[in-house]
Amino acid sequence: MSTHIKILRQVLSKYSSPMTLNYPSGVDPKKKYSQIPEGLRGYIERDEEKCIGCRACYMVCSGRATKYFDTPEKRTIQVYHFRCTYCAHCEEGCPEEAIKMTKNFELTVTDRNDPKAFVNTELKMLVCKSCGKSYLPEKMQKRALERLSDKINAKVKDTVVADYKKVEGYCMDCRRARGVMLDTHTKKHVWLEVV
Amino acid sequence: MGIINRARIYSPWLYHMHCGGCNGCDIETLAALAPRFDVERFGIQLVASPRHADILITTGCVPRQFIPMVKRVYEQVPEPKVVVAIGGCACGGSLFYDEDPENYAILGSPDLLIPVDVYVPGCAPKPEQIINGVVQGILKLAEKGAKKDSK
Amino acid sequence: MADALFTIVSAVLILPISLFLGVIYSFLIRKLSARFQWRVGPIVKMYSDLAPLIGRTRIWQPLYDILKLFGKDTVIPANSRKKLFVYSPYMSLLFAVATIFFIPFPGMPLLSDVPFSLIIASYLLIASIMFTILGPVASGSPWGAIGARREVELFLVAELGFVVSLFAMAFAKNSLSIWTLASNMESLPAILLTIVAGTTMFAAMLGKLHIKPFDMPEAECEIVAGPYTEYSGKLLGTYFLAKVFILYSMVSLFIAVFLPPFSSSLWWLPVYALAAFLLVFLLSVVQVLNPRYRIGKALNWYLKIVVPLAILSFVIAFALRMVA
Numbered sequence: 001m002s003t004h005i006k007i008l009r010q011v012l013s014k015y016s017s018p019m020t021l022n023y024p025s026g027v028d029p030k031k032k033y034s035q036i037p038e039g040l041r042g043y044i045e046r047d048e049e050k051c052i053g054c055r056a057c058y059m060v061c062s063g064r065a066t067k068y069f070d071t072p073e074k075r076t077i078q079v080y081h082f083r084c085t086y087c088a089h090c091e092e093g094c095p096e097e098a099i100k101m102t103k104n105f106e107l108t109v110t111d112r113n114d115p116k117a118f119v120n121t122e123l124k125m126l127v128c129k130s131c132g133k134s135y136l137p138e139k140m141q142k143r144a145l146e147r148l149s150d151k152i153n154a155k156v157k158d159t160v161v162a163d164y165k166k167v168e169g170y171c172m173d174c175r176r177a178r179g180v181m182l183d184t185h186t187k188k189h190v191w192l193e194v195v
Numbered sequence: 196m197g198i199i200n201r202a203r204i205y206s207p208w209l210y211h212m213h214c215g216g217c218n219g220c221d222i223e224t225l226a227a228l229a230p231r232f233d234v235e236r237f238g239i240q241l242v243a244s245p246r247h248a249d250i251l252i253t254t255g256c257v258p259r260q261f262i263p264m265v266k267r268v269y270e271q272v273p274e275p276k277v278v279v280a281i282g283g284c285a286c287g288g289s290l291f292y293d294e295d296p297e298n299y300a301i302l303g304s305p306d307l308l309i310p311v312d313v314y315v316p317g318c319a320p321k322p323e324q325i326i327n328g329v330v331q332g333i334l335k336l337a338e339k340g341a342k343k344d345s346k
Numbered sequence: 347m348a349d350a351l352f353t354i355v356s357a358v359l360i361l362p363i364s365l366f367l368g369v370i371y372s373f374l375i376r377k378l379s380a381r382f383q384w385r386v387g388p389i390v391k392m393y394s395d396l397a398p399l400i401g402r403t404r405i406w407q408p409l410y411d412i413l414k415l416f417g418k419d420t421v422i423p424a425n426s427r428k429k430l431f432v433y434s435p436y437m438s439l440l441f442a443v444a445t446i447f448f449i450p451f452p453g454m455p456l457l458s459d460v461p462f463s464l465i466i467a468s469y470l471l472i473a474s475i476m477f478t479i480l481g482p483v484a485s486g487s488p489w490g491a492i493g494a495r496r497e498v499e500l501f502l503v504a505e506l507g508f509v510v511s512l513f514a515m516a517f518a519k520n521s522l523s524i525w526t527l528a529s530n531m532e533s534l535p536a537i538l539l540t541i542v543a544g545t546t547m548f549a550a551m552l553g554k555l556h557i558k559p560f561d562m563p564e565a566e567c568e569i570v571a572g573p574y575t576e577y578s579g580k581l582l583g584t585y586f587l588a589k590v591f592i593l594y595s596m597v598s599l600f601i602a603v604f605l606p607p608f609s610s611s612l613w614w615l616p617v618y619a620l621a622a623f624l625l626v627f628l629l630s631v632v633q634v635l636n637p638r639y640r641i642g643k644a645l646n647w648y649l650k651i652v653v654p655l656a657i658l659s660f661v662i663a664f665a666l667r668m669v670a
Contacts, residue, residue, distance in 0.1 A: 198413060199414070199416065201401070201410075202410045202414040203417060204400055205400065205404070205407070205410040206407065206414050229385075230383055230385035231385075233380070233385040233386055235376075235380060235385070235388065236386050236387070236389045236404075237400060237404075238404055238407050238410065238411075243567045243570050243571040243575075244570055244571035244574070244576075246421060246575070246576060246577065247577075247578060247582065249414075249418075273418045273419035273420070273579055275418070333400075344417075
């Protein structure tokens with residue numbers, strides 16, 4: 001009987017101030033609307049300026065939600081929110097920090113192929129001079145050149161950049177086929193130093 | 196709107212069917228019915244038998260041995276009815292879905308077996324998202340009810 | 347002649363009044379249980395930005411549930427006894443509605459001044475509950491059979507306390523008509539009898555209305571909705587409507603027999619409302635504080651505590667009759 005009285009007292013203590021959140025209605029400013037913690041991982045947003053199309057997000061995705069489609073003109077990277085597990089591996093693995101997990105959590109659709117559930121990014125592709133296949137997005141090449149120029153040792157920098165400019169425009173197979181003709185330095189610059 | 200169609204919006208009853216899965220979405224669904232995100236404010240109740248329900252909530256991706264049960268429970272819910280698929284697994288199979296070769300144990304989303312009306316993606320979706328999805332389901336239920344009444 | 351006319355008019359008026367009051371009591375039990383659990387129950391005044399979409403108030407929530415059920419398809423299982431399955435809810439509703447004519451409401455004595463209206467009212471209640479046992483048995487499902495068996499056992503012991511406490515009050519006042527019991531003020535030595543018999547009747551009400559320690563017949567999810575597992579659509583709606591009328595009948599029978607002058611004339615109407623609210627408040631407090639008992643434990647509790655109290659109330663009534 002005494003436990004019943006203790007419970008009764010606790011039960012009557014919050015009779016007029018319930019702890020419910022006011023979720024669908026935002027009218028009363030005094031009551032809390034919704035509980036959104038700091039690091040909430042909501043839906044995905046990709047910044048089109050920063051993305052270079054390197055497909056690191058595709059390789060790291062744990063739910064196989066990110067896919068890429070290559071056509072001769074462009075590359076499309078697509079995230080399908082229905083397969084995503086919101087693990088944020090793509091955010092961690094992107095070298096340009098183009099993907100962000102926003103705090104948005106309100107997306108309900110009635111049709112499986114609704115465009116709201118997809119995030120598409122399109123990038124222009126470079127085409128090989130000799131065989132005509134598309135091999136690399138344009139932005140990726142520009143960014144690769146910038147990174148090369150930043151972090152290479154000053155003594156060998158000019159040689160490396162000049163070599164890169166010689167192979168520009170050829171896809172990987174054609175580059176291998178023309179290896180000798182293009183006359184790139186493999187390790188000659190190192191020997192030049194030592195000798 | 197007739198009084199009976201309005202009553203369908205004012206008191207929708209839920210039946211929660213768990214078709215395989217890790218139970219994360221089930222815990223979030225039951226949290227939506229708990230005091231913090233109380234949905235009984237809007238008249239939504241959890242019922243114990245599919246024959247009493249209007250809205251069928253499915254969570255989890257369907258293993259191949261569960262296929263006849265999903266069809267049986269769907270057929271036991273009387274018209275008008277709405278199916279809401281909650282969670283990434285119920286929407287598209289999430290991690291467990293293979294395209295080729297096909298998985299020997301997991302079929303994927305229940306919408307390969309029964310017609311699903313509302314999808315709520317998330318892993319696991321927040322209780323607020325679930326309330327959002329159920330409210331859309333209620334509006335669809337009113338449409339279906341109006342069509343049934345006018346026939 | 348005017349008397350007969352007044353009775354007919356009040357009999358027609360009591361139907362919407364009892365439905366209205368039954369729905370309000372049912373809503374109050376849900377709302378108070380929710381408030382005691384630190385949450386908001388069915389909303390009385392809906393938020394202003396959602397009101398155009400989903401209505402302005404949910405006070406009539408139990409009525410909306412019943413109306414929605416009337417709009418759904420009815421599914422009749424193939425291996426059930428069809429006639430008994432279909433007719434049980436209607437018979438249950440019929441007897442529940444017939445009961446309300448024998449219980450007085452402030453300002454309307456209705457049929458309660460018939461000389462033995464107490465017996466008629468309690469037997470009609472028994473008949474109504476009997477059809478909530480027969481219907482599930484006829485449904486051909488094992489969950490229905492388990493629910494019906496639990497209902498039979500609970501009903502037998504709760505009925506004992508119900509009947510003995512009512513008849514103890516009738517014995518002390520030397521009359522079986524509810525109107526006589528309801529219209530005389532209590533004399534001072536009879537207060538003790540009212541307290542003991544009232545407690546017994548309250549405990550019996552918990553069993554008959556399936557309030558929390560004793561809701562094992564309809565144990566949801568334990569036996570998949572219990573007796574109502576195979577019911578759907580308008581048959582289920584009829585059962586819920588019968589439950590609303592039974593709730594009204596039990597509350598007003600308690601006030602008529604155990605709180606005497608409050609049901610007799612129209613001037614007592616505010617006090618009647620207050621007494622009904624307090625009774626419903628007590629029922630929700632008991633509902634919130636208790637878990638669900640097993641059927642053996644419930645029988646034990648009734649046989650050890652409620653039946654001795656009932657016998658005690660009968661002894662006090664006998665003593666009062668000897669003295670006065």
